[in-house]
Amino acid sequence: CWYHSYQSHILEGGGDTEWTYTWYKNDERLDHGILNELFGDDTMQQYIIWSADDPDSGNYTCRGKLSDSKGSEISDAVTLTVSEKPLPVLSVSTQSWLTEGDSVTLNCEITDFHTDWIFSWHRNYEEMRNSRGEIMYGDSYTITSAARNHTGVYFCRAERDESSMRSAANQQPIWIISESPPVSLIINPSRTQHFTNDSLSLSCKDQSNSTEWTIKRFTHSEGVFNFSLWEAHAYLLDFLWWKLVTEVSYETSSLSTSHTGVYWCHSESGENGNPVNITVHDGDVILESPVHPVPEGHPLTLRCLYRNTHFSNLQTNFYKDGSVLLMQTTGEMIIHKVSKSDEGFYHCKHPEKGESPKSWVSVR
DSSP: OOOEEEEOOSOOOOTTOOEEEEEEETTEEOOOHHHHHHHOOTTSSEEEESSOOGGGOEEEEEEEEETTSOBOOOOOOEEEOOOOOOOOEEEESSOSEEETTOOEEEEEEOOOSOOOEEEEEEETTEEOBOTTSOBOBSSEEEESSOOGGGOEEEEEEEEETTSOOEEEOOOEEEEEEOSSOSSEEEEESSSSEEETTOOEEEEEEOTTOOOOEEEEEEETTTEEEEGGGGGGGHHHHTOEEEEOSSOEEEEESSOOGGGOEEEEEEETTSOBOOOEEEEEEOSSEEEEOOSSOBOTTSOEEEEEEESOOOOSOOOEEEEETTEEEEEESSSEEEESSOOGGGOEEEEEEETTTEEOOOEEEOBO
């Protein structure tokens, strides 16, 4: 919470004589306001703006008065200019979905005339430290060879040495896809896009039966949400839960767009399974694509699915990374032998029904 206080120095009372003060903004008298009345009265030599905002900008003056005497002259004006607190912007050098071994650089920038900004880095809301336990500073952070434990939500914090000003950047999730994750997120139906009002179930499958897993979800509005915290109140959320030693399940019979997010399995020891971006769409077209990475050389099948299947025109355009890839009359596209270059964001579009959201297809 920002506040600015201005002390009156032009009037000095002496002995037991009591001064009272009146404050003005742009020559109009200011009321003390509720907070000023709580923390002071008109005998105090300061007027406090508890949370400065743009309307508080202006020229401030004060006048003092002794009991049973005339008031002083108006003081010289102090000009207050309130500007927006500068916010750092976090950007990523490539894109936020990576395969193990990829490199990525996060950059933190702030548009401000001051040059003494210091940037620190945070992952999953914890301060990042190097191998010596020192806080990581700098306007960029590079992951040279991505691993599963690099998955997380990153942000940078900017602060100035000789100022109380501190500001945090936007959140930037980084998702790492592993070739051999310790656990798999099972989705039924097995696709990453779903229509609103459809049903969905999720579970964590650990082949070794050695670890207890929970399902987590990330959305930009909520941050990281741990479903296990809600088990006791599942009936309130209209969810059905089971928690076994090696499996946590989640079901809903009526999806809404609020279920959109990145889901993954997480163990108490800190291990993560591969993240899966699940999109719940309220339109008429979705893309059916693989939930898990497709091995190089294997076929990749993409289908356009429609909320209402009772029509004959299945003409569909398929897109990769925003560019038209193929037009099909069957609503289906097959790449018979995928390679790393086929990795990317795919979506489909029907000339009458509209287009699907985008889904990331990973190739390993």
